[in-house]
Amino acid sequence: MRIVVGMKWVPGTTSVRIDPKTGTLIREGVPSIVNPHDMPAVELSLRLKDKYKGEVIAISMAPPPALKGLEYLIGMGVDRGILVSDRAFAGADTLATSYVIAKTIEKINREIGKVDLVIFGQETIDSSTAHIGAQTASWLNWPYIYYVHDAKFVDSKFVVERVLEDAVEEWEVELPAIIATHMKALKPRPVRLINKIRYKVEKPIMTWTNAELKLDPRCIGLKGSPTIVSKTVNVPEVPRKKIVYTPKSGEDAAKWIIETLMKDDKASKVLMKYLSMEGEAQ
Amino acid sequence: MSSNCNICPEWDCQKLEDFKNVWVVGEVDENGITEASLQMLTPASKIASKLNTKIIGVLVGYNVKRFANQFIEYGADEVIVLDDERLSMYSPHVYARAIAELAKDQKPAVIFISATMKGRELGPYVANTLRAGITADCTEFDVDEKTKDVLMIRPPFGAILLAYIKTPTRRPQVGTARPNVFKLPPRDPNRKGKVIEVKIKEIEKPKTRLISRKMLPISEVPIEKAELLVSGGKGLGTIEGFNMLKDLAKTLNAPVAGTRKAVDMGWIPHEKQVGQTGKSVKPILYIGVGLSGAAQHTFGIREAEVVLAINNDPNAPIFNQSDYGVVADFREVLPALIKELSELKNKLKAKGS
Ligand SMILES: Cc1cc2nc3c(=O)[nH]c(=O)nc-3n(C[C@H](O)[C@H](O)[C@H](O)COP(=O)(O)OP(=O)(O)OC[C@H]3O[C@@H](n4cnc5c(N)ncnc54)[C@H](O)[C@@H]3O)c2cc1C
Ligand SMILES: Nc1ncnc2c1ncn2[C@@H]1O[C@H](COP(=O)(O)O)[C@@H](O)[C@H]1O
Numbered sequence: 001m002r003i004v005v006g007m008k009w010v011p012g013t014t015s016v017r018i019d020p021k022t023g024t025l026i027r028e029g030v031p032s033i034v035n036p037h038d039m040p041a042v043e044l045s046l047r048l049k050d051k052y053k054g055e056v057i058a059i060s061m062a063p064p065p066a067l068k069g070l071e072y073l074i075g076m077g078v079d080r081g082i083l084v085s086d087r088a089f090a091g092a093d094t095l096a097t098s099y100v101i102a103k104t105i106e107k108i109n110r111e112i113g114k115v116d117l118v119i120f121g122q123e124t125i126d127s128s129t130a131h132i133g134a135q136t137a138s139w140l141n142w143p144y145i146y147y148v149h150d151a152k153f154v155d156s157k158f159v160v161e162r163v164l165e166d167a168v169e170e171w172e173v174e175l176p177a178i179i180a181t182h183m184k185a186l187k188p189r190p191v192r193l194i195n196k197i198r199y200k201v202e203k204p205i206m207t208w209t210n211a212e213l214k215l216d217p218r219c220i221g222l223k224g225s226p227t228i229v230s231k232t233v234n235v236p237e238v239p240r241k242k243i244v245y246t247p248k249s250g251e252d253a254a255k256w257i258i259e260t261l262m263k264d265d266k267a268s269k270v271l272m273k274y275l276s277m278e279g280e281a282q
Numbered sequence: 283m284s285s286n287c288n289i290c291p292e293w294d295c296q297k298l299e300d301f302k303n304v305w306v307v308g309e310v311d312e313n314g315i316t317e318a319s320l321q322m323l324t325p326a327s328k329i330a331s332k333l334n335t336k337i338i339g340v341l342v343g344y345n346v347k348r349f350a351n352q353f354i355e356y357g358a359d360e361v362i363v364l365d366d367e368r369l370s371m372y373s374p375h376v377y378a379r380a381i382a383e384l385a386k387d388q389k390p391a392v393i394f395i396s397a398t399m400k401g402r403e404l405g406p407y408v409a410n411t412l413r414a415g416i417t418a419d420c421t422e423f424d425v426d427e428k429t430k431d432v433l434m435i436r437p438p439f440g441a442i443l444l445a446y447i448k449t450p451t452r453r454p455q456v457g458t459a460r461p462n463v464f465k466l467p468p469r470d471p472n473r474k475g476k477v478i479e480v481k482i483k484e485i486e487k488p489k490t491r492l493i494s495r496k497m498l499p500i501s502e503v504p505i506e507k508a509e510l511l512v513s514g515g516k517g518l519g520t521i522e523g524f525n526m527l528k529d530l531a532k533t534l535n536a537p538v539a540g541t542r543k544a545v546d547m548g549w550i551p552h553e554k555q556v557g558q559t560g561k562s563v564k565p566i567l568y569i570g571v572g573l574s575g576a577a578q579h580t581f582g583i584r585e586a587e588v589v590l591a592i593n594n595d596p597n598a599p600i601f602n603q604s605d606y607g608v609v610a611d612f613r614e615v616l617p618a619l620i621k622e623l624s625e626l627k628n629k630l631k632a633k634g635s
Pocket of ligand 1: 541573576
């Protein structure tokens, strides 16, 4: 089977700083990484390849530094990478991004070979919209199943397992289809030296610009994006009492906590209610 | 397509003034419309009054008409029902296309969908099929007074910044919000409203089929429902440390939650993670132990009424996000606190019996 897997190259730190003057995120000097939530998607694609043969193609719509991310995925065992990169794609919201991705998949389908399955990650850590999977499926009119943590063929039917808040479900899915993984789905395999050598020798990554994709400029970048960010502000703080106590001992702390909570109208009520409950909630 | 409409040829031309009303899409289970969907009536009512338009509940499925009144009781003015046997089994792409079809026909200005796990699967499919903009996981909605565009407000990165997102040239404007970000509006059993049954010609054949569903054990109170919640972080150090927190929870009869690092350590499952990529919770009392108070975490406790924190670092950011803070090692505080609470509990029991 031929599997396409989506990868986003994202700022890697959790301690992102804000420029106090402009109120925007400081991204300079922040090293980028493969979006961690894409790793289970890559791992699932490689497991399917291990089992059923075929090829895995990683795609990323991004500026050229994302080549590094594709290189990493090749190191894990992905067969080839396609960087989809053009200034004309800049400023895209998820609708315009998914359009380019859908058209890339169509081009792979036409020129490289039939795509059976596309796997995305749960969401990206820099925007965490979880839009791209469903939107790409909508452009292609393919079925879509989200929060997948396993996939296999059963009697030549493709079956995926996914989790919801309160249930685990098995779905039969007609291919071609798009699925997106759950972020805790699978532990990714490490990079292997042999794959890195292959990378050096074969150079299995290509770049497609809009000269190759030939998309209408009105459908991509800013023009193809119905949503715009009109402004950003700091997250307003929730007003809290901020009473801080440094106790002399554990007992002192315990006494202070109970006294303090008992003086608080809301806290004392709920505390009494829970303490008088029979049995355990957990 | 009219020639004066110079947009992507994959989109249809629109006259913005044709679009009216605020839709809330209802996710349905055996008991009716989910609480998460009904919560979306809260922002819908704010936006509908600012736009001077109606709130319309939308029910799509089979045998769902019987639930229409729930929408009305919680604040919808009308309900549109697409009740069709061909929709007897939920299939994301089929439902999404059906909802999109209805929206093409009825032209809502706004569509709100709860970002439950199914909602996050369905919402972007609906929006994209309409070639409409969508904003995920909003924490607030408003209206631009001048242009009357809806402002979708969300934290784009790490819950530090809020972005105001709008869709000035396309309709409908689609937005989602996580469960519990908005409160359930009060129910009024006497509220009346029109229920309109609609049909659509084509309903696609599903390309996905549910073959089994195993309910996860729900012996535990889901953390988003708890009024008292105990929560731990990396600072608990080891599973033994975390078990100490569990003992506190047991004494309090309260469920246990935690930070992402607690999940990463394997101390609690992901469905008990509080925060931006976990759940928003709304307990009356939240007790956070050995957690630093990262923005992504405290994002999930905005609706908590009282926050108590125990952390041995006086500079931990959590103290700025708490009502009551104790600067101490949890290993000293928890045993003493458990002891005191147990005594209190026994006293209450003795009084009660
Ligand atoms: C896009 C994105 C999304 C995220 N989403 C979430 C999310 O949904 N939820 C979430 O929780 N995090 C999330 N995070 C991670 C978040 O940034 C923090 O890394 C995480 O919340 C920190 O967890 P913690 O407080 O358990 O650990 P730490 O930050 O390591 O804090 C541990 C604390 O324990 C204290 N401590 C240590 N020893 C003791 C002791 N003996 N007694 C008392 N206190 C002690 C320390 O002083 C410290 O403050 C997200 C990050 C990103 C980038
Ligand atoms: N620019 C991109 N190029 C390729 N894949 C992407 C891109 N952006 C997002 N994805 C994929 O879509 C998933 C969801 O992303 P998002 O909708 O941004 O949360 C990610 O986990 C990736 O697998």
